[in-house]
Amino acid sequence: MRDIRRATRKHLSAEDRIRIVLEGLRREERIAALCRREGIADSPYYTWSKEFLEASKRRVAWDMARAATRPSLRLVSALNVPKHSTTDS
Template structure:
């Protein structure tokens, strides 16, 4: 990247085609530009998606439980069985 070494010599030494080097270099620089521009999005793996869906389900269940508990507590405090909104 700093130009300290000839690209063709580097590729020959590492056993890769120069076209592969230039492709990687271009991808690296483009990713850097996107990152500097604030684009931090990336594709999630299927495992990450499954974990997030599982977590979302658990959180929804917790909210439902807490909502029900809150309503029951309100009813017990009111004594008349009516919800106060």
């Protein structure tokens, strides 16, 4: 029984998963039809889609935070001001 189950599972690379999710986001065909064509169930598609969108949100937030802090870091390095001053004036 385990041999049969393992033989029917389809293991896809990360690139294939991303390709499938992007095709689904285009909405050129129904998700059920896309999954049938790719030989996968609907539930993995929706899991991959959710993970893909969450990772995209995290990346955008990280890029925005980095862009927001970058000018201040350049200013500090341009002024050559130490971050933590140990001298008392």
